[in-house]
Amino acid sequence: MTVRRLNHAVLYIRDLDRAVDFYTGTLGFDIAHHIPGQAAFLRAAGSENDHDLGLFALGNDAPSPPPGVVGLYHLAWEVGTLTELAETGRRLTARNALVGASDHLMSKSFYAKDPDGNEFEVMWRVPRADWPDTDDMRPRPLDLEAAIAHWGADLTTGAAAGSAT
Secondary structure, three states: OOOOOOOOOEEEEHHHHHHHHHHHHHOOOEEEEOOOOEEEEEOOOOOOOOOOOOEEEEEOOOOOOOOOOOOOOOEEEEOOOOOHHHHHHHOOOOOOOOEEEEEEOOOOEEEEEEOOOEHHHHHHHEOOHHHHHHOOOOOOEHHHHHHHOOOOOOOOHHHHOOOOO
C-alpha cells in the first residue's frame, strides 16, 4: 500500500455547533455537509476532498480520555506559507487554544486544542533541501521571525506546492 497523504480525520466532540464555530472561525474550514445536532463534515480552503474533518457529536456529558492513554495524540495540518502559519498562530492565541510551538527542524509548528480538548498541530514544512543532517531531532523553541527572515514569508513548500512527498 502506498499512502499519498491523510485524506480526512474524524473526531468525536461534545457540542457540534461549538466545534463547527471553532474550526470554521479559527482554521477557516468550510461546512461541506451538516446533519444538525449529529455531525458536520468540514473542508479546508482549496481542498479537493469531500471533507477533511468529520465531527460527530456525542453530547455534553461525553467524557474525555485522560492524557497519556493509548489513542490518538494529535492531527497535523500543513499550511503553505509561513505567513499562513503566523496568522493561524494569531487566531489560535485569540481563541486561547494555543498550547505550544516547536521547531522540529523539518517543520515549524503550533499546537492547539479545540473546545473538547482534541489536540492538533498546524505546521509549515521546511524545504527538503534544508532538512538537517543530524541525529539530534529534539524539538527546539519556535523562532518564527527567524524562519521568515531565512525563507521569506510567502515561500510555498510541501503538499501546498504540489510536491509528491
